[in-house]
Amino acid sequence: MDATDFTAIPILDIAPLLTADHPDRAATVARLGDAARRVGFAQLVGHGVDQSLFDALLAATRRFFALPTEEKMRSYIGRSSNHRGYVPIGEEVFAGATPDHKEAFDLSLDLPADDPRYLAGNPLLGPNQWPDLDDFRAPVLAYYRAVFDLARVLLRAFAESLGEPADRFDRHVSTPPAQLRLIHYPFDAEAQDRPGIGAHTDYECLTLLRPTTGGLEVMNGAGDWLDVPFVENAFVLNIGDLLEVWTNGEFTATTHRVRKVPAERYSFPLFFNVDYDTAVAPLPAFVDQHRPAKPPLVAGEHLFAQTAQSFRYLRRRLADGSLTLPEDARPLSSFGQEARQREAAHPG
Template structure:
């Protein structure tokens, strides 16, 4: 059982920067200390800046070049890969397609892909809404650099997941059996220049639905909410990957880890960002680990990882919301509303009504 220590106050004022190079070698003498730093960041803040991650700069530069060339295409060219025409939520996301809980349409466009399975995979043929092949634009030298980046960060994410298992007092491979073909999504996001950015968000306030996210941005603009309800900027650190905890690790740890609410605000300059939303296999049941359930902290209701991800996605994408409204699509039983995890949700639940 992990050592039970008092949780420090949540009104943090800065985002920790952690050198995770020791995680890249299982026998590194600083590995345990690095694992402890990650655990502290996950408990207190829910965010960290990761340096020493080993993702080669050239891999990222090729991804960035391919992304710029794609978003420079005419809209009708990009819409040939429109996500609403896919059967497993892959492709181009135009400006205004996404709306988070209580927000206005996001001022961004994106290209979404995920763990690739062949078109004849039984799960895809059975109609799973998030599994199967990716859709690719007819653009030279696009797919290869995107896949190279995906594979590099996905491999790193598996090491981070093992570190989280260790800091929770579990065997490092505790979660490995749940990572065979997860709907772990990579988004290529473009925030166009917006002279009125002070008056509208780039992306609305939310938590991420998966286990955790590894984000590579090209500029600042990201903000996080601390325990006092204040919004703090995440400083731009060259070559860093921004880590944030998602809904599933908050649930698995019964609130020991925090899915921190965040947003992109005031983006007056053109900005690109590349989040990998790392998660576990679609059918994975997620319930609080016994070590974190006490009479004072009763267990949160369990969920199925992929069903939660799909339900949250369906409530935030315009093309899926329209299907919900017409009845051609229904949410999985027990689906939670948007923004049901994180500090903002805790604040709402603790606020008296009436």
């Protein structure tokens, strides 16, 4: 389905998904599926995540980013072997874009240091790298767990909206590299109007984002950039590359970006993924003579390949040969509206 006609981001009350046998559950699932097909984005209210968890996360994040740069760099992401830690301004560069004007702290499912996958060198699994900062780890992990649980609810609802059993994807969610980013966009009145985050799609199944102000834009199928209005206490949901592949394009991984922000901005996306080794291929129900199957991919390898191409410390390792991309790694911007427009302009 070509997402060419949307001019606004739907606001959905998902409270019926949180209660067993709610009379409005089926209608809510249908609205969620419609948003995934037409837009690839939605604003979610009635999500049940306690505001106090977000407040504690924001307070901890403010304390971390207020630290001197040399203190933040003690947990620099380039010191880790599994992509965890502090991301300074300019470290991340998306396809064809200037370096992003933001700083971040990246973490994921916190596995023990003796986890065999980490010891074997998995590039995305293992323990987090934590700063030496009081009252940081606990509120961050509490928020992570709550939003991770909400994402599992949504993944089940998406399965239902596709005509699949609700537990269709559950078996693929045991120890996924599902990343939470704590992002800080400093306000600079003299800054040029360039992206805070360059145009891209997200590499996982779905993203749940809590920002503190506006600045996010999405591209519709006509190539127009539309503002995502800030909605107090709402999660911004967007579809990622994996659900676009699983649904053979029925769901849309929508291209988005963050423009120059009007004020200091904090943003907290949870990129919800399936297990690293999950083979993702189009579901048979969405393949026919008019819609040939999209090429399959491996969830973790796709995430790692996209990450390695957009972080400077990993690109240096690619250049010196100490790191190699997985076989069949796709270039940046292989999904979303920009990719569809390139395919339409150059078919075959």
